Amino acid sequence: MITKMKKLTFLIYYKEYEAFLKRMQELGVLHVQTAQEGVVEPTSELEAKLRRTEHVKEWINRLEAMPVPDNPLADNRGVADILSHLDRMEETRHKAEAELQRLRKDEAALLPWGDFDPARVEGLSDIGYAMGFFVCPERSFNEEWAALYYATEVTREKGKVYFVTLTPVGEEVVLDAERLRLPCVSLMDLRKQIREKEEGIAAIEHEMGRLAQGYVARLRGYEDELRTSIAFDRVVLGTEQVADNRLMVLQGWIPEDKEAEVKSFLSTQEVYYEIRAARREDNAPIKLKNNAFVRMYEVLTKMYGMPDYAEFDPTPLVAPFFTLFFAFCMGDAGYGLVLIALGFFLKHKLSSSLKGIMNLVITLGAATTVFGAVLGTFFGVSLFDVDVPGWMKQFMIVGKIGDTSYDKQMLLALIIGVVHICIAMTVKAIGATVRYGFKESLSDWGWLLLVVGFICTGGLSFMKVISENVSNTAFLVIGGVAAIGIYLLNNLHRNVFANIGAGLWDTYNMATGLMGDVLSYIRLYALGLAGGMLGGVFNQLAFMVRDGAGDALYGVPGWLGCGLILAFGHTLNIAMSCLSAFVHPLRLTFVEYFKNSGYDGKGEAYEPFSIVKNK
Template sequence: MITKMKKLTFLVYHKEYEAFLEQVRELGVVHVVERQRGEMDDTLLQFMQKRTLYKNMLQNMYVLADKQPEEKRCQEMSADALVKSYEDLQARIQDLNQQIPAIDKDVAQMEVWGDFDWKAVRKLEDAGWFVQFYTCSEKDYNVAWAEDYNAIVVKENGGHLYFVTVTPQPVELDVEPLRLPSYSLSELNRKKAGTEEALVQAHAELKDFCKANYRTLEKCNLQLQEEIDLLKVKLNSEQMAEGAVVLMEGWIPEDCEADVRKLLDESGIYYEIRAARREDNAPIKLKNNAYTRMYEVLTKMYGMPDYAEFDPTPILAPFFSLFFAFCMGDAGYGLVLIALGFVLKKKMSKSMKGMMNLVITLGIFTAVIGAILGTFFGVSLFDLEIPAKLKEFMIVGKIGETTYDKQMLLALIIGAVHICIAMTVKAVGQTVRFGFKESLSAWGWLLLVVGFICTGGLSFFKIISEDVSTWAFIVIGGISAIGIYLLNNIHRNVLVNIGAGIWDTYNMATGLMGDILSYIRLYALGLAGGMLGGVFNQLAFMVNDAAGPALGWLFCGLILVFGHTLNIAMSCLSAFVHPLRLTFVEYFKNSGYEGKGEAYKPFTIVKK
């Protein structure tokens, strides 16, 4: 549900404004209203850019520190000095990384000529003999050069010749002379080894630096965030009476009103507090029980509800759990998720323990639904010798003598119920926001869909006769048509309403059926996971029979562990994505949920 909010407006004397803001920050419950004031302040812009830099640095430093930074902060270094040291270390590593390919290129060039001493070549030049290095293709080489210029072929490689000339004076041949590195091959190898050693040392220094200074930068980032929040509050305040007083507006949760009143009364501040109205753009603070709270993260992924809307989380939670369990479709996989959740819960941080509670909850749903669907690690429970009373609870097999699966029908029934609940939420929500007269079209469609489904179901199971069902269809259709075609907008002409109703009928006829059929994916994914698990079982025991008793059980166990681990991973991915799609598309579309609300973010001291 959405926490009730109160609108807070107060006037502060400009000399008391700074001290008052510190008191409000320490209280930590006031959500300050942001105002559009044109371009961003230069100071705020610089702070935002610096925060982005700190954030990126913290992410990189955490990885470079092997995700184990030292808890003790290094107080001797300021944030700017820390950033400069980090950038210098990165620049050094980048420079060394660029040197190695250049050295490799020189090494590859010198390997053709072997390891010779350039000092000897220079001594020959001092003695009047010039050594020049050339390369050319075999067809371009002139054998007369050996006689005329003392040409000596050093190496032949891939149709190319590498040769030197030794002459009293420099010569000019028809081929370009080579410009070789000024180091010998052994010198280049030593230079490469030294550069690689320096690179390893630089990486070690960077790693030690990140471990030692991560907490310091983290603290600086929190302090910077506090400065940004304070500056935003100041920019969102309005000076009045020629700057003598400052006007500020904000929102507070209803249950925090007493603490806020106490602070304002003690400060002698003039203020007004009123209840938020539906047309107000009040920030949203969700308040749910422990079970529903785990699924608030999914609501926030789509968008927070508007203050005039309903919180979709209480309905999202049970249906998402059901959809996830249906897509997994295996009781054994549910037990694995439960065990995995408990194990990881002990090893992870507090922020991740809530996620592990969600994993455990989804595992419980999967174990129960998987048992009802009759699958345990790819094995059909219905085919095993278990008590007949337990099999009565399983939904397996075909419907009567038809070719339709019971599980497929169950998926469609769940989809129809989900859509009907969405339409009910839409009708009730429009009534609350705009009044009953403005929501007659939504009530008409709800009566038509739900009424026809219920009447059709009662008639199918012979609870009511055909005559009664026929009259029920006529009455329900007639009443619904009034709201759909005649009163869908009481402020418009009747003919316009009829045209709009026909257009809505077309959209509903094409969209509603497709929405309900989308829920077949629950059945298809569960069936695919079960079949794949069964294939791994069959493959494992085939290998066991073929390999003999000793190696057979070893390979059988490896195939079972690898196969079911892979199947669980793929099933979890599908079981998360597709239920999310059914919620975000089918449910939210038919419930009219927009998710354009602003999250409640109080002005407070920034914490880790």
């Protein structure tokens, strides 16, 4: 559900404004409206703080990614000295890496020629000769060059010939080949320089790693200070000034349950304020308030967008259906047990901020275990075909529908889809009534009556609960009443002919859209079936290897191969199934449900103006 909000408006004397604002920031409950508009140009000081914050964040991420050494280094530098020290080390490392890249380029140039002493080559000039280094394609190499220039082949690589010439000093060498300028250093000395540079870079990285543990905590504190200061500056810049800039006007929002606390605080301040309940048209910031189960799924709602203040929180309906969809797509009780075990294991390994995600993984795993048992699959094995108690098989939804070729699980997916869309249409009609009034939502109620009424009547007639004559009469009555809302009263502010035209257009969209929406839910059945079949294939392959190995070496190689295939195959299948079981239910929620429920998701999240603290 959406927490009720109260709007506050303050008038503060400009000399007392910043002191009052700091106290409000310490209170940490006011969502400042002016600070969120983003229409004020930031000052150079604010821009400098933003750049500094990004710089600090980059170093935090860099240091956190470094392995923790056995001998961390204690360092009591201040934050400014820490940043300067890190920047100097980074600059040194960059220079060393640039030099290392140059040395490796020189090494690549020397490799075809092997290790030789450049000083001895230069010494040839003392006896009147000069040595040249050339390369050319193999097809261009001319054996006559040996007689003309004492050309001597050194090596051949990748279709090229590397050779040297020996000519009197001053004699021009004219060849169809590229003359090379080699580094004036031997290959052995060059490799020594490369090792020294590599060791220097490694030493810098090692020192950073030893300093990381102590540096990160202080940098995080500094980042908090910067972000708190930035938030303060933005509020100051976004504050309206009146009465010749002598009065500051500040507006914001607080949760209704914080009103008493805020009033108690304001009673001690020299400030004039007004407080009133938020109206639907105010589009107040959104703070979700749900129970522990639903709260795990708020992350999905936030991925799409927060509801408007006038909308309903979709999370209480997203939670059970997403759980059901995920379990259907996974469709294997054994995989559900793996998710439960993985969730409990990672819950004690990950940070506190990720524990909520692990609770969601455990919940989805439990749902998958139950639903997978209903679908009759356990690690790719069909439970209905093995020796399990008969009472368990009674709860399994497997096989075909009677003598038809239609699968029960496919029908179940379609039924779930119909129910999901009907609930979405109900939410849309109720929401439109609450926001705009019953008269403005007659079209939504008409469509809801038509779809749900026809489904219920058709179902009762199919199950022989009502006779054919009763069902025909019910269809006519429901259709007639629904048509009034759809075609005649869909907009009371237009003439009847415009309403009929709009109703016909809505009919076309509903007829084509609803059918496609319902059929989209077949993906639940298809993904569950595919995962179960793939798991069964890995089982067959594993035991084929086991049987093929026979009893050689007491059957150890066969069982080892069987175990490896089972472990690898089911791990791969679980990973792919989890990805599909997350993406496709999310798609059914964001597209089919939100579209038919009229959910916009354009609300602004409640973000109180407070002291920033890293979690």
